[in-house]
Amino acid sequence: MSARTTSPGTAAPTAAKKSKLMRCFVMKRIGEVGMMEKPLPECGPNDAIIKTTHALICTSDTHTVKGAIGERTDHTLGHEAVGVIHKLGSNVTGFKTGQRIVVNAITPCWKCHNCQRGYSSQCGDMLGGWKFANLKDGSMAEYFHVNDAEANLAPIPDNLTDEQAAYCCDMLSTGFVAAEYANIPIGGTVAVFAQGPIGLMATVGARLMGAGFVIGVESMPDRQKLARHYGADAIVDYTKEDPVEAIKHLTDGEGVDAAIEALGSSKTFENCISCTKAGGVISNVGYHGDGEFVHIPRLDWGVGMSDKTIRTALCPGGSQRMKRLMRLIETGRVDPLPMTTHRFAFDEIEKAFHMMDKKEDGMIKPLISFE
């Protein structure tokens, strides 16, 4: 994933000569973050520039700083942000400056082969839809750039706050897709491994997809409590019992119809395969950051003939999905706000970032305000 794609449209826009400066929170190099000033991004004919109002910090930002996707220099972080339209490219229609919008963490071009195939998160190349803070500067800045704006800008309904909308960028989209890909039969059983913000939203997603019994696997009491709030019917604490055995016990020995991996650990992934019944689905959204291999337990995989399916996904983007995700908040199907455990001004983002890295003070998600 350290390879940067070079396809047209994904290149980071270079700064204009005398443009206004803006403050950005950047990865200076591996292991070091800080504030710096950069010129405002340029706006190509199909692009938009957004003035940031609110943002969320993601654990993957902390991975990036540790070097998970390779070295970066003075690279603006962040991929969960909302704001108002500051500037629109000459070809962009259907929007106006000043409009409140949200942008998914993934911003596909919508026209390359992978986008046409329906895999827009893999735009251009594998994982290539992930441009913010990966292939170009991210959104933890006073302004940020959006490629292919007509498809990637989603207007925020009047009855939604910025904070609510910000959760659609990644938390709802990724958490829910884990459930959407899990092929859950109505009334079926689902285990969700890890109840961080993605896992919590996968728990909600499993219920939205019809699960009759959702098991949250989590050891931290605060997260267990939030998991129950979000609809987990049972909690398995893997520090106190073998999670596979516990899940089988809770499902009359059958195992679950689907297991969701929302952590990114080979051991957890193995447990997902082992606790799933024949014909079931292991739906992975965890980012696996370590090791050459992730392991499939051969026997529990039915020596490769169990009809078990392993799916993977990267946060699906696009304005029409964002509209549907926001609708679920509007009509009360999900309320993301209990995940906001802390609030900071943009000035304080470095502190927030370090707390997120260490999950200090029970932090789930910190909201950053730019206003």
Next chain:
Amino acid sequence: MSARTTSPGTAAPTAAKKSKLMRCFVMKRIGEVGMMEKPLPECGPNDAIIKTTHALICTSDTHTVKGAIGERTDHTLGHEAVGVIHKLGSNVTGFKTGQRIVVNAITPCWKCHNCQRGYSSQCGDMLGGWKFANLKDGSMAEYFHVNDAEANLAPIPDNLTDEQAAYCCDMLSTGFVAAEYANIPIGGTVAVFAQGPIGLMATVGARLMGAGFVIGVESMPDRQKLARHYGADAIVDYTKEDPVEAIKHLTDGEGVDAAIEALGSSKTFENCISCTKAGGVISNVGYHGDGEFVHIPRLDWGVGMSDKTIRTALCPGGSQRMKRLMRLIETGRVDPLPMTTHRFAFDEIEKAFHMMDKKEDGMIKPLISFE
């Protein structure tokens, strides 16, 4: 897979007291095979007894004898056989004795939870549809027993020989399901790893499922030739070049839409993941016999976010599928006979078995005649 299910209906029928004796080719214990006599199997009310006419030896029989599914004593081998109906259970309607029939290697009960869920190969429990030579005696005998006969007996059309029909038991059903599960877009690209009889039928299956370009990965010249005969558009010899690089080269650097694992080796499985494009499918039908784990190469799997899907399957059974498979032979879509490289009388089966174990004399499939 050494665990035998104990669910009702899958138990091997015990022999009647004074019944006629029949000759069987058995696994005497791990590492030892031979002929022996057993009483004819009993026929329960929903069962049938078949008088065998022709059979094929499968490589998995040789795995079984080596201990792959644990110890067995005087266990009749074989799961690819055709014959005529010798006896019908009192509840079985729609058939008559003397009728020519074929029975899939997998004989589900069709009524348990897994069968109702649509995973009949996982009847009762994982892999539980595989009863012949696993949960009960196999079909390398003068007579064999069929559970749930109404659903598992498939009449052979008059215009098909026994030999043609025998290939539907496992070779066509397993080879084709690999392609059916591969989600091949019309005109898409497919790599089939290993061109043994299952791989050859996966090659045919890939074309039947609309592949526009099929790459057969194989090193043995005879099998390469047969792969081309069965529709491979290109051959990659993994002993002469890196198969992943070669496949990428053949697909303009994109990788394939689907890779089929028809061998059962972790290394081959890894290559399948590496050579598949984002959003593609790895369809595994290989029986993985060794090691605690099968390995997923983390980076080529897109760190778990590539939209790649790993499917697995066990030879789907049932009379309606067998009817469709035989129709494909009837209408000339596939001719399995070039796979029959050797022919033996039942008396000579031990010799055939040892040749199959070592793939001597370029053996692909040996046909055993009981007449």
Next chain:
Amino acid sequence: MSARTTSPGTAAPTAAKKSKLMRCFVMKRIGEVGMMEKPLPECGPNDAIIKTTHALICTSDTHTVKGAIGERTDHTLGHEAVGVIHKLGSNVTGFKTGQRIVVNAITPCWKCHNCQRGYSSQCGDMLGGWKFANLKDGSMAEYFHVNDAEANLAPIPDNLTDEQAAYCCDMLSTGFVAAEYANIPIGGTVAVFAQGPIGLMATVGARLMGAGFVIGVESMPDRQKLARHYGADAIVDYTKEDPVEAIKHLTDGEGVDAAIEALGSSKTFENCISCTKAGGVISNVGYHGDGEFVHIPRLDWGVGMSDKTIRTALCPGGSQRMKRLMRLIETGRVDPLPMTTHRFAFDEIEKAFHMMDKKEDGMIKPLISFE
């Protein structure tokens, strides 16, 4: 649908000579119902006999009496019933007499070609899974017969009442399948036409399948109220406004992702097609009882090129589905009891039947007690 299938296993069991008599509520002929005595049904080797405890009357029973499926003589009505096992066939394992069980309205054989294809409601032939009160005597009797009992008997969990379980026979299974077949994108929009008991459960089903906005089309105030209780986000009264226009208005002019037809009228079906966006699904579970044709409005169907899909379904049966449906009641996802508007003893069933026919006194569902 008046044609009776003659496939083995679906024939109504003939009565034993001197068997005990039981009371049955029958269709004496078209237009006439009443009580009569019949011998207890015989129990074949794969069958079960159930002693009825509770039943629900279905509107389709009233259609049957009006001649919708042709003439019947002294035909026991009913297909929504629960009870205890009175007798088990000699081949049936895994159950014991006295056990509380529920049986779906549809009782497939699970072994014919259509069952093997995954269309068990179409067992044997189109609609052939519908055996109760169609191909054999129904369940509005002190005892009733269940074919293929191992797959069709579902044990009722201790924490569920008979009344709750009875709703799984048809109301939940049919209402939910309407939503399961509707391919609802998460957060998508759904219109459910008619809020009788099937439509109400389709409303619940749409939410269980992830709908972000559910529109109930209904004119009767009591049913509108119940629709809101069950999760409709908006109500359209088709007697006060054009439902297609109203639905488009509620969806920013787009139309809905899916429309569910839960009534069985050509006009309603036409509206379903007209109010659905291009690429959407019209999911029909309404029983269309009249006319030679049901009509597709040509232009709103995009002259046959709109990517709209029309699905149809008949109440899916089987014990594993029943287990999942009951789980949804156990874990509080749905509470069917508000649909029970009236309660009767079996003695009073004729009165209940006539009230159901005319929907008197705001009747939604009447519960019949046999105890």
Next chain:
Amino acid sequence: MSARTTSPGTAAPTAAKKSKLMRCFVMKRIGEVGMMEKPLPECGPNDAIIKTTHALICTSDTHTVKGAIGERTDHTLGHEAVGVIHKLGSNVTGFKTGQRIVVNAITPCWKCHNCQRGYSSQCGDMLGGWKFANLKDGSMAEYFHVNDAEANLAPIPDNLTDEQAAYCCDMLSTGFVAAEYANIPIGGTVAVFAQGPIGLMATVGARLMGAGFVIGVESMPDRQKLARHYGADAIVDYTKEDPVEAIKHLTDGEGVDAAIEALGSSKTFENCISCTKAGGVISNVGYHGDGEFVHIPRLDWGVGMSDKTIRTALCPGGSQRMKRLMRLIETGRVDPLPMTTHRFAFDEIEKAFHMMDKKEDGMIKPLISFE
């Protein structure tokens, strides 16, 4: 379908002031065609201008002239054309002028809500992907305009002629999608109603999708012959026998797994529903041009509960699909050239058009050369 969408990007480009003139074959008004001169189309930043080399006339062009999509004035006809790139918009990368390319009949924007949903043929609004000769000038001109060029231009491989590539614009894409949407089980049975060029390609498509038995319904001897050439296993002449009865007879009374409507007549559509087995698919690609309603035969539809599915499609576009379709020609899976029954210079197009309208001289497809 007469309503023109007004979404940005689909508007016909207005002519430049002093631009070079080009010759066009136009619909002057309903019922009248002819040649005229127009300025070359303008090239927006995301567009391309193609110099036409070869084109095919489609029957739908003749429908358009008869008024099927409403009045048009001096409207250039045509949507099946290949050529070389004359001009590229400033934002278009990855192509160069002079390059041989083919453009699908449908040219989506790839960024609107319907495109993001995966229904790019319904771009903007129902049928809105169909821009050529509908929402803007068509391609029967010396030059034509392509919107969203990066996604809609497909380079023609060196080993393919223009003529071969031209068949991918509509004939292969529409004919094949009929089969792709038909959910054909491997070895299943398919009836293709009408063996015009779309039906012929649906016949090929059915085989490419794994059909074991394909029935072509056609009365014209030349087309029957071509249907057999393209893989029909049996022919039903609906002028000599009832096609539904004939199809049932050919399928042991079962009916087909899928029926494809490639004509656009209500009677044919009704037959498709009637000849399909329960659980089967009716896949419509015929353009239904007449009447307020298309009719579903109620009883053969199982009164709305048969598990039958009715799909519809409009020629899927895009460069990645075109690449796959051309690959199928490259690797010999399909040879479209036998459909070219006549050849004309662009000068003679009016004659060709009138012959196509009347299907004179056994015309299947006329190729127009611009060179």
